[in-house]
Amino acid sequence: xxxxxxxxxxxxxxxxxxxKKIATEIPKDAxxxxxxxxxxxxxxxxxxxxxxxxxxxxxxxxxxxxxxxEYSVLLDALDIIKKENINFILAVGGGSVIxxxxxxxxxxxxxxxxxxxILTKSIRTYKGIPFGTVLTLPATxxxxxxxxxxxxKETKQKLGMGGPGLFPVFSILDPEVVRSIPQRQIANxxxxxxxxVLEQYMTYPIGALLQDRFAxxxxxxxxxxxxxxxxxxxxxxxxxxxxxxxxxxxxxxxxKGVPGDWAVHAMGHExxxxxxxxxxxxxxxxxxxxxxxxxxxKKEKLAQYAERIWAIKSGDTLEKANAAIxxxxxxxxxxxxxxxxxxxxxxYTDTGKFVEEAFIKRGLNGIGEHRSLTPADARKIxxxxx
Amino acid sequence: xxxxxxxxxxxxxxxxxxxKKIATEIPKDAxxxxxxxxxxxxxxxxxxxxxxxxxxxxxxxxxxxxxxxEYSVLLDALDIIKKENINFILAVGGGSVIxxxxxxxxxxxxxxxxxxxILTKSIRTYKGIPFGTVLTLPATxxxxxxxxxxxxKETKQKLGMGGPGLFPVFSILDPEVVRSIPQRQIANxxxxxxxxVLEQYMTYPIGALLQDRFAxxxxxxxxxxxxxxxxxxxxxxxxxxxxxxxxxxxxxxxxKGVPGDWAVHAMGHExxxxxxxxxxxxxxxxxxxxxxxxxxxKKEKLAQYAERIWAIKSGDTLEKANAAIxxxxxxxxxxxxxxxxxxxxxxYTDTGKFVEEAFIKRGLNGIGEHRSLTPADARKIxxxxx
Numbered sequence: 001x002x003x004x005x006x007x008x009x010x011x012x013x014x015x016x017x018x019x020k021k022i023a024t025e026i027p028k029d030a031x032x033x034x035x036x037x038x039x040x041x042x043x044x045x046x047x048x049x050x051x052x053x054x055x056x057x058x059x060x061x062x063x064x065x066x067x068x069x070e071y072s073v074l075l076d077a078l079d080i081i082k083k084e085n086i087n088f089i090l091a092v093g094g095g096s097v098i099x100x101x102x103x104x105x106x107x108x109x110x111x112x113x114x115x116x117x118i119l120t121k122s123i124r125t126y127k128g129i130p131f132g133t134v135l136t137l138p139a140t141x142x143x144x145x146x147x148x149x150x151x152x153k154e155t156k157q158k159l160g161m162g163g164p165g166l167f168p169v170f171s172i173l174d175p176e177v178v179r180s181i182p183q184r185q186i187a188n189x190x191x192x193x194x195x196x197v198l199e200q201y202m203t204y205p206i207g208a209l210l211q212d213r214f215a216x217x218x219x220x221x222x223x224x225x226x227x228x229x230x231x232x233x234x235x236x237x238x239x240x241x242x243x244x245x246x247x248x249x250x251x252x253x254x255x256k257g258v259p260g261d262w263a264v265h266a267m268g269h270e271x272x273x274x275x276x277x278x279x280x281x282x283x284x285x286x287x288x289x290x291x292x293x294x295x296x297x298k299k300e301k302l303a304q305y306a307e308r309i310w311a312i313k314s315g316d317t318l319e320k321a322n323a324a325i326x327x328x329x330x331x332x333x334x335x336x337x338x339x340x341x342x343x344x345x346x347x348y349t350d351t352g353k354f355v356e357e358a359f360i361k362r363g364l365n366g367i368g369e370h371r372s373l374t375p376a377d378a379r380k381i382x383x384x385x386x
Numbered sequence: 387x388x389x390x391x392x393x394x395x396x397x398x399x400x401x402x403x404x405x406k407k408i409a410t411e412i413p414k415d416a417x418x419x420x421x422x423x424x425x426x427x428x429x430x431x432x433x434x435x436x437x438x439x440x441x442x443x444x445x446x447x448x449x450x451x452x453x454x455x456e457y458s459v460l461l462d463a464l465d466i467i468k469k470e471n472i473n474f475i476l477a478v479g480g481g482s483v484i485x486x487x488x489x490x491x492x493x494x495x496x497x498x499x500x501x502x503x504i505l506t507k508s509i510r511t512y513k514g515i516p517f518g519t520v521l522t523l524p525a526t527x528x529x530x531x532x533x534x535x536x537x538x539k540e541t542k543q544k545l546g547m548g549g550p551g552l553f554p555v556f557s558i559l560d561p562e563v564v565r566s567i568p569q570r571q572i573a574n575x576x577x578x579x580x581x582x583v584l585e586q587y588m589t590y591p592i593g594a595l596l597q598d599r600f601a602x603x604x605x606x607x608x609x610x611x612x613x614x615x616x617x618x619x620x621x622x623x624x625x626x627x628x629x630x631x632x633x634x635x636x637x638x639x640x641x642k643g644v645p646g647d648w649a650v651h652a653m654g655h656e657x658x659x660x661x662x663x664x665x666x667x668x669x670x671x672x673x674x675x676x677x678x679x680x681x682x683x684k685k686e687k688l689a690q691y692a693e694r695i696w697a698i699k700s701g702d703t704l705e706k707a708n709a710a711i712x713x714x715x716x717x718x719x720x721x722x723x724x725x726x727x728x729x730x731x732x733x734y735t736d737t738g739k740f741v742e743e744a745f746i747k748r749g750l751n752g753i754g755e756h757r758s759l760t761p762a763d764a765r766k767i768x769x770x771x772x
Contacts, residue, residue, distance in 0.1 A: 001626045003401025008394070014643065015389025209627045210607040210634065217599030224595060240387045241595045244643070248596065257400065257630070 001208045001257035008252050010144045011170040014244070016236065018174050019046070022053045022090065025132055025170045030088035032059035033081055035101050037093040039063060044180035046136055050092050060084060065093065068272075069100035071116060071152040074107075078115065081108045081129070088130055091168075094137025102148035102166045105129045118161050119150055125163035132170040136177045138243040139189035139280070141196065141250025143171035158269060173247065178229070178239035186230055187335040188280035189242065193249040194222050194331075195264060195283040202291060203259045203369040205300045215254045216308050218245050223309070226335060263368035264290050267378055270355045275345050284332040284339050289384040291325045293377070294368065341385050352383035387594045387643035394638050396530045397556040400630070402622065404560050405432070408439045408476065411518055411556045416474035418445035419467055421487050423479045425449060430566035432522055436478050446470060451479065454658075455486030457502060457538040460493075464501065467494045467515070474516055477554075480523025488534035488552045491515045504547050505536055511549035519557040523567060524629040525575035525666070527582065527636025529557035544655060559633065564615070564625035572616055573721040574666035575628065579635040580608050580717075581650060581669040588677065589645045589755040591686045601640045602694050604631050609695070612721060649754035650676050653764055656741045661731050670718040670725050675770040677711045679763070680754065727771050738769035 013021050026032060034054060041047040051061075062077045080086065081104060091101035105128030107115035117123060125146075135143045142148065147162035178186070201215040222245050229238040248254070267290070268282030277285070291298055295318070302321035306312040310327040312320050329339050341348045359365070359375035367373045373381075399407050412418060420440060427433040437447075448463045466472065467490060477487035491514030493501035503509060511532075521529045528534065533548035564572070587601040608631050615624040634640070653676070654668030663671070677684055681704070688707035692698040696713040698706050715725050727734045745751070745761035753759045759767075 001400070001623070001630065003404060005397065005399050007397035011391065011393035012642075013391050014387070018389060207623050209610060210603060210630050213603030213606060214600060217596060217603050220599060221596040237387070237593050240643075244387065244596050256398075257626075 001211065002206065002259070004256040006252060006256045007164070008144065008167065010167045010251075012144060012173060012247070013170060014173045014240075016174055016176050018172050019049045019134055020053050021172060022050065022132065022134065023056060026057060026088055026090065028057075030057060031084065031086050032057050032088045032090055033077070033084070033086040033104075034059055034061040034090045034092060035065060035077060035097060035104070036061070036063045036091075037065045037067075037097045040180075041092055041136060044136075044177065046092065046134065046177060050090070050134060054090070059090075060086070065097045065100045067096045068149075068151040068158065069096045069103065071103075071150055072154065074100050074103050074150070075115070077104055078107050086129070088132075091131060091133040092136065094135070095140030095142045098133050098135075098140075098142040098168070099148040099150065101131050101133070102128070102142070102146075103150050103161065105131050105166060106161065106163070116152065119157075119159040123161075125161065125165040127165040130169045132172070133168045134172045134174075135243070137181060137185060137189065138173075138178065138246035139185075139192040141193070141247055143168060143173065144247050144251035156273070158273065173243050175236055175239035175243045178242060179234040181233060183230055183233070183336075186233055186242070187337055188278050189246055190222055190226050190229075190335055191280040191284050191332055191337050193246040194219060195280070195287055196249040197222075197254065198287060198328075199262045199264055200255045200258060200260050202298055202301055202305065203261050204297050205304070206258060208258045211254055211256065211258050212304070216305070218249050218254070219305075219309055221245050223331060226331070230335060259369045261369045263373055263378075266359075266364065266367045267355060267382060270358055270382075271341070271351070273358075274351065274354060275347075277344050281337055281344070284329075284337045285341050285344070285385050286381065288325050288329040288339060289381050291328075292322075293381045293384060294373075295321055295325075297370070339385075341382070348386050351386070352379040355379060355382050387597065388592065388645070390642040392638060392642045393550070394530065394553065396553045396637075398530060398559060398633070399556060400559045400626075402560055402562050404558050405435045405520055406439050407558060408436065408518065408520065409442060412443060412474055412476070414443075416443060417470065417472050418443050418474045418476055419463070419470070419472040419490075420445055420447040420476045420478060421451060421463060421483060421490070422447070422449045422477075423451045423453075423483045426566075427478055427522060430522075430563065432478065432520065432563060436476070436520060440476070445476075446472070451483045451486045453482045454535075454537040454544065455482045455489065457536055458540065460486050460489050460536070461501070463490055464493050472515070474518075477517060477519040478522065480521070481526030481528040484519050484521075484528040484554070485526075485534035485536065487517050487519070488514070488528070488532075489536050489547065491517050491552060492547065492549070502538065505543075505545035509547075511547065511551040513551045516555045519554045521557060521559050521629070522563045523571060523575065524559075524564065524632035525571075525578040527579070527633055529554060529559065530633050530637035542659070544659060559629050561622055561625035561629045564628060565620040567619060569616055569619070569722075572619055572628070573723055574664050575632055576608055576612050576615075576721055577666040577670050577718055577723050579632040580605060581666070581673055582635040583608075583640065584673060584714075585648045585650055586641045586644060586646050588684055588687055588691065589647050590683050591690070592644060594644045597640055597642065597644050598690070602691070604635050604640070605691075605695055607631050609717060612717070616721060645755045647755045649759055649764075652750065652753045653741060653768060656744055656768075657727070657737070659744075660737065660740060661733075663730050667723055667730070670715075670723045671727050671730070671771050672767065674711050674715040674725060675767050677714075678708075679767045679770060680759075681707055681711075683756070725771075727768070734772055737772070738765040741765060741768050
């Protein structure tokens with residue numbers, strides 16, 4: 001294992017009926033801003049549950065955080081936080097709402113004039129306004145990590161931020177919220193979490209035995225539950241596993257002591273930027289081709305994955321590796337996730353070139369586990385994905 | 387999964403050469419008490435490494451914490467803490483030293499007259515003096531949890547304490563310390579960690595898919611590394627896995643959302659009290675017989691363990707369960723850990739009766755996953771272990 005540091009102080013409160021515990025976790029004298037998204041929480045009962053519990057607090061609310069949390073919208077919330085002396089934020093939503101709240105937490109205490117600098121200048125947040133979350137959409141793991149991705153339409157940027165001050169104080173994970181999530185979002189969540197694990201696992205092997213097995217545990221569980229939770233999102237046991245897998249996939253644990261890749265995300269983000277394809281679906285388009293293109297450095301780990309996850313026992317290392325890629329792609333397809341760019345847009349013939357140019361423009365000269373994939377490599381991978 | 391809460395704020399600093407990071411983790415103005423055990427750290431170089439790093443701090447030291455940390459010894463350290471206004475404690479040792487420091491952390495801020503009350507009255511610690519650890523003996527997981535077991539010879543008691551105030555602020559896990567650990571202690575550590583996992587896993591099944599797989603990951607890794615680390619404790623990669631497995635086995639993660647058993651520990655403690663048998667070895671004596679005795683309620687989980695850990699594919703549930711128990715016992719034996727009480731003492735014929743009486747005296751009327759094992763059941767299990 002590589003040397004590492006690990007600290008994750010978020011308190012997870014997991015289980016049915018736990019949303020009411022907000023009341024014991026938020027300081028009694030807090031002035032609270034409840035932040036949410038497009039309003040789906042008003043249809044599924046979560047909004048009223050949360051508001052009922054917040055009744056004993058001095059609180060305001062701010063709805064309308066969009067998917068890919070938008071800077072201009074967040075600035076409106078930031079105004080309220082400052083004018084109203086908010087000192088605790090409650091995010092009620094999925095990854096976008098939680099990511100948005102992380103920005104607010106940081107920006108509220110940021111002393112510079114332009115909060116966007118936090119993102120462009122990679123300013124790490126060591127202290128933000130405390131915040132908690134009520135997770136309504138398992139996928140990103142944002143409920144138990146300290147990073148965030150914020151979008152800004154005006155400048156066409158989508159940038160990351162983070163720091164030890166951005167862990168939620170608490171996160172309430174009630175799997176009963178899953179029953180009202182549309183099938184498409186559940187499929188996205190499974191794909192997102194599965195790819196999060198792959199990004200931390202599918203690298204050159206360094207013999208991190210326990211970390212590998214933890215990563216494999218999450219993937220095995222996701223594969224096992226996927227058809228069940230998609231066909232019946234009201235199955236509480238399956239919803240519990242789905243939710244816990246998504247959290248564990250990106251709460252920092254499985255990334256410790258091992259190399260990370262994250263090239264699939266780097267390329268996938270471009271497809272969202274170009275075509276507005278759902279984040280998870282861009283990962284499913286890129287991942288199989290990325291592993292094919294890089295099979296030279298990844299074949300040992302792919303073969304281990306083939307054996308342990310897909311029970312592929314025959315063939316040599318390369319044959320197992322290729323069979324595992326095929327299984328992975330079929331798994332995404334089984335969730336009704338298409339894995340070819342041409343299935344999402346007719347306007348794909350220059351996508352490889354566009355991504356190459358975008359990477360060059362942004363100085364993204366080396367991505368992947370060895371930071372050795374060039375913009376030209378990215379172009380080839382994208383072209384393979386047509 | 388069952389509802390659960392999980393919060394573990396300990397910062398883990400893992401890897402070779404990391405002991406020097408003590409200096410950046412302890413507050414600069416702290417007055418530090420360095421606490422250690424029998425002095426083995428003076429032979430393996432850890433003592434001098436730590437003292438060199440502490441040179442820039444105002445610090446005192448207290449050595450001599452024995453295995454099964456003894457109350458009367460800890461009171462001497464407590465005197466120093468109070469007289470010298472110590473406000474940070476550094477534990478350098480294994481589970482006994484760390485457990486002892488947890489008591490000191492709590493007792494230093496305890497306002498009652500008799501610190502032993504913390505244990506006898508089950509007073510939970512919400513705030514203690516902050517402390518960090520440098521782990522020198524992987525086994526108990528105390529470096530990343532908030533509980534402690536303290537012994538008191540005068541009253542022949544061995545009692546537990548804990549609370550959210552007793553997580554180490556940081557723990558430094560440098561696998562290089564493993565090279566100087568005697569083979570017997572490594573075997574004990576593997577057995578201790580393995581049984582910790584079993585106590586949290588080998589219960590009635592509740593369908594906690596991911597949690598089961600995490601537990602299985604630790605056991606699989608321990609089985610894989612055991613012969614290698616015992617034959618060559620200087621193998622850094624194997625030492626890393628050994629150390630990380632021991633921490634993950636009892637840092638709270640795998641116990642969340644699932645029932646716990648812990649009957650093996652309850653019975654094992656009695657064997658240590660009666661005969662001074664190493665803690666880990668008492669677990670290896672009890673566990674196989676406990677699972678045989680309770681095979682009715684545990685057979686499904688034993689069969690799952692048989693299939694996934696020991697690759698036992700033939701036979702019905704009961705046959706697989708029995709085969710898994712046999713494999714477990716042989717695993718302990720492969721570490722030169724004997725699994726029959728008569729191999730440790732000739733004076734065993736009344737042990738079952740003694741344990742039954744001790745349980746009755748202490749009001750321990752129901753142990754195990756259903757709190758349904760009576761003192762008479764414990765007697766039978768002990769008698770089966772002769």
